[in-house]
Amino acid sequence: MSIEVKELKAAIDDTSLPVSGQAETVLEIDDLRTYFFTRDGVVRAVDGVSYSVRRSETVGVVGESGCGKSVTALSILRLVADPPGRIVGGAIRFEGANLLELTEHEMQSIRGNDISMIFQEPMTSLNPVLTVGHQISESIILHQGLSKRDAMDKAVEMLRLVHIPEAPSRAHEYPHQLSGGMRQRVMIAMALCCNPKILIADEPSTALDVTIQAQILDLMRELQDKLGTAIVLITHDMGVIAETASRVVVMYAGRKVEEASVDDLFAQPCHPYTKGLLGSIPRLGLAAKADGKRAPLSEIAGMVPSLFNLPMGCTFAPRCAYATDHCHEESPPLEEKRPRHWAACWHTDRLLGNTE
Amino acid sequence: MMTKAAQRSAEGRPQPLLEVDGLRKHFPIRRGVFSRTVGHVYAVDGISFHIDPGETLGMVGESGCGKTTAGKTVLKLIEPTAGTIKLRGKEITGLDPDSMRPLRREMQIIYQDPYSSLNPRMSAGNIVGEPLTIHNVALGKEKEERVAALFERVGLRPHQMASYPHEFSGGQRQRIGIARALALSPSLIVGDEPVSALDVSIQAQVINLLMELQDEYNLSYLFIAHDLAVVEHISHRIAVMYLGKIVELTDRQSLFEMPLHPYTEALLAAVPIPDPKAKRRERIILTGDVPSPVTPPPGCHFHTRCPYAMDRCKTEVPELRKIQPGHWVSCHLHDSGPMFPLARPRNAGRSID
Ligand SMILES: Nc1ncnc2c1ncn2[C@@H]1O[C@H](COP(=O)(O)OP(=O)(O)OP(=O)(O)O)[C@@H](O)[C@H]1O
Ligand SMILES: Nc1ncnc2c1ncn2[C@@H]1O[C@H](COP(=O)(O)OP(=O)(O)OP(=O)(O)O)[C@@H](O)[C@H]1O
Ligand code: SF4
Numbered sequence: 001m002s003i004e005v006k007e008l009k010a011a012i013d014d015t016s017l018p019v020s021g022q023a024e025t026v027l028e029i030d031d032l033r034t035y036f037f038t039r040d041g042v043v044r045a046v047d048g049v050s051y052s053v054r055r056s057e058t059v060g061v062v063g064e065s066g067c068g069k070s071v072t073a074l075s076i077l078r079l080v081a082d083p084p085g086r087i088v089g090g091a092i093r094f095e096g097a098n099l100l101e102l103t104e105h106e107m108q109s110i111r112g113n114d115i116s117m118i119f120q121e122p123m124t125s126l127n128p129v130l131t132v133g134h135q136i137s138e139s140i141i142l143h144q145g146l147s148k149r150d151a152m153d154k155a156v157e158m159l160r161l162v163h164i165p166e167a168p169s170r171a172h173e174y175p176h177q178l179s180g181g182m183r184q185r186v187m188i189a190m191a192l193c194c195n196p197k198i199l200i201a202d203e204p205s206t207a208l209d210v211t212i213q214a215q216i217l218d219l220m221r222e223l224q225d226k227l228g229t230a231i232v233l234i235t236h237d238m239g240v241i242a243e244t245a246s247r248v249v250v251m252y253a254g255r256k257v258e259e260a261s262v263d264d265l266f267a268q269p270c271h272p273y274t275k276g277l278l279g280s281i282p283r284l285g286l287a288a289k290a291d292g293k294r295a296p297l298s299e300i301a302g303m304v305p306s307l308f309n310l311p312m313g314c315t316f317a318p319r320c321a322y323a324t325d326h327c328h329e330e331s332p333p334l335e336e337k338r339p340r341h342w343a344a345c346w347h348t349d350r351l352l353g354n355t356e
Numbered sequence: 357m358m359t360k361a362a363q364r365s366a367e368g369r370p371q372p373l374l375e376v377d378g379l380r381k382h383f384p385i386r387r388g389v390f391s392r393t394v395g396h397v398y399a400v401d402g403i404s405f406h407i408d409p410g411e412t413l414g415m416v417g418e419s420g421c422g423k424t425t426a427g428k429t430v431l432k433l434i435e436p437t438a439g440t441i442k443l444r445g446k447e448i449t450g451l452d453p454d455s456m457r458p459l460r461r462e463m464q465i466i467y468q469d470p471y472s473s474l475n476p477r478m479s480a481g482n483i484v485g486e487p488l489t490i491h492n493v494a495l496g497k498e499k500e501e502r503v504a505a506l507f508e509r510v511g512l513r514p515h516q517m518a519s520y521p522h523e524f525s526g527g528q529r530q531r532i533g534i535a536r537a538l539a540l541s542p543s544l545i546v547g548d549e550p551v552s553a554l555d556v557s558i559q560a561q562v563i564n565l566l567m568e569l570q571d572e573y574n575l576s577y578l579f580i581a582h583d584l585a586v587v588e589h590i591s592h593r594i595a596v597m598y599l600g601k602i603v604e605l606t607d608r609q610s611l612f613e614m615p616l617h618p619y620t621e622a623l624l625a626a627v628p629i630p631d632p633k634a635k636r637r638e639r640i641i642l643t644g645d646v647p648s649p650v651t652p653p654p655g656c657h658f659h660t661r662c663p664y665a666m667d668r669c670k671t672e673v674p675e676l677r678k679i680q681p682g683h684w685v686s687c688h689l690h691d692s693g694p695m696f697p698l699a700r701p702r703n704a705g706r707s708i709d
């Protein structure tokens with residue numbers, strides 16, 4: 001056993017749950033719709049998204065910037081600012097309850113306790129006038145009822161676990177005194193400190209270098225192995241997805257356009273957007289081979305449609321190389337194109353024919 | 357096609373756009389009611405490099421090693437503790453804010469944390485247009501048009517000019533920051549993780565855009581990023597930092613094909629591969645505590661975690677030396693000529709997972 005596993009065992013309370021045979025679904029997002037009512041009209045940021053997560057499972061969520069990944073995550077915790085945002089439809093089921101029907105008071109005991117979240121932008125969720133140790137220990141006091149002193153000890157331990165050097169003295173610093181990656185790790189420490197059943201990680205490693213990123217992802221995996229934590233991992237880094245997620249949900253313009261196991265998705269994308277996405281990944285070692293010249297990366301031409309007035313038919317059609325008149329007229333349903341592999345596209349057959 | 361930088365160096369060495377020599381930034385640590393200084397964070401501890409016109413210098417390194425501080429100090433957004441900074445051969449280190457003002461136009465930054473760097477009470481259009489007003493470049497209708505054009509260039513919709521930062525997603529906010537930096541057609545842009553908040557397809561668009569603008573206007577970039585594939589793509593040369601110092605500096609091809617510093621080697625081995633079927637590579641696990649820039653280890657800063665550390669590494673500081681033409685490394689392993697691949701001593705902290 002590595003030193004780190006031991007450290008983790010010590011830091012995380014011994015509350016191992018019995019491991020059941022078939023992992024059950026712990027979180028189910030069902031036809032979620034979250035809209036923003038702005039002066040210019042209604043932004044359909046999340047427009048009928050469904051996905052579920054099982055115990056001990058990591059579901060990756062990818063998609064174009066602005067497609068609604070974060071708003072979906074915030075909706076789960078009911079943290080969308082209202083106004084202008086409002087969850088106008090759907091259900092979010094967790095332990096037999098629909099989170100959308102709970103009172104604000106009931107939600108408070110779930111947030112940061114059963115379900116915790118690593119927010120995309122650390123500075124928006126860290127309090128600039130409190131030291132980072134104070135902020136972590138506050139959450140520990142709130143959810144675990146430890147004394148101030150014990151909570152601070154645990155906060156320091158958590159900072160050490162996320163590889164912040166000189167954790168005891170760093171705990172006394174304010175967010176602006178830390179580097180971008182350290183702030184992100186403070187967020188991670190805060191999210192992990194209460195042994196959540198579900199961890200929603202929104203771009204948890206964008207500010208981390210790859211060596212620390214690898215350590216943090218290992219830490220999340222250890223937490224998962226030990227406590228059966230279900231993880232929703234939102235990230236742009238397809239390398240992280242490939243190495244961490246077992247299933248992947250692809251979103252585009254507020255909707256889910258594809259879902260499959262990570263192997264199937266990379267091997268045989270069934271939606272043209274996914275295919276374009278996989279094609280735009282910069283790969284290490286390729287550029288250097290191109291005799292010193294910098295080649296442009298392949299990109300998906302065009303822009304995401306405005307969420308105010310989505311095109312009729314398939315929202316990807318204006319940018320899609322496979323689009324036909326049918327695509328512009330009728331929205332494609334999400335269908336099981338291959339075993340346990342869903343996509344919303346009229347022309348998956350043609351797409352697959354072309355890839356083979 | 358030859359890049360402009362290549363053309364120039366074919367005609368003889370160009371004058372670098374930016375020259376940085378012995379740059380240091382130490383932050384005092386204050387404690388207690390009297391805010392006594394009890395120590396220093398040696399955030400940037402003596403780095404030197406240059407950037408040619410039309411060149412991209414990539415900068416990578418461990419979180420907290422001083423990249424953001426280096427970038428901000430170069431632009432004099434924070435005052436250096438020591439060292440010199442020259443723009444087109446003219447020293448700007450000691451300039452007061454008034455004399456700096458005209459130079460500000462030429463040097464722009466794209467911030468790492470888009471949210472906290474955008475004024476929440478200003479509309480996106482005003483944020484992007486503000487530099488045009490400050491420097492009296494364009495007003496009224498002309499300004500509007502230029503801002504709209506900038507929005508389109510970075511993949512935002514001109515009608516979003518009226519929206520406020522909180523109404524955008526993380527990646528969209530980053531693009532507002534990029535549009536603002538481009539507004540004054542600067543000659544140097546420090547990009548602090550400019551594309552890490554973007555999905556890969558928009559990231560590709562922005563990188564292609566940055567490279568196009570570079571070719572068009574002979575722009576220079578100091579490009580700080582964690583994604584090594586992105587850095588490889590956009591950079592001409594790359595500096596690897598560790599704990600306040602540059603430990604390796606070379607052209608991108610040598611860096612990726614022949615990394616000579618053990619930290620660089622570990623970094624490259626940790627890059628996640630976007631292929632779920634790829635066999636897990638031999639990963640170099642860096643054991644040992646991450647050292648702190650408050651009390652950096654003696655000798656080579658990396659010795660506490662280096663799988664190749666020798667006795668002398670614990671006491672003797674390795675200088676950044678030219679090991680091969682254009683390839684600078686600070687590591688004792690290369691004292692008698694370049695060694696590649698790096699030797700693997702027994703009991704090295706390697707493991708396969
Ligand atoms: N307060 C708001 N008012 C109006 N529109 C909003 C608001 N918050 C978010 N939106 C819109 O909702 C959409 C979804 O945003 P979200 O943050 O979920 O995107 P995302 O998929 O997380 O993107 P990224 O990858 O860039 O973080 C965006 O187009 C954004 O402009
Ligand atoms: N204003 C400040 N006061 C005190 N310490 C600071 C300040 N700004 C930065 N530091 C410290 O300086 C060191 C370098 O920070 P910097 O932000 O430059 O790192 P970085 O390389 O950009 O890291 P990251 O990749 O995580 O963004 C860190 O130890 C940080 O805590
Ligand atoms: S349905 Fe048509 S437009 Fe939409 S992605 Fe498929 S091929 Fe393209």
Ligand SMILES: [Mg+2]
Nearest residue numbers: 070120525526
């Ligand atoms: Mg987001």
Ligand SMILES: [Mg+2]
Nearest residue numbers: 179180424468
């Ligand atoms: Mg930084």
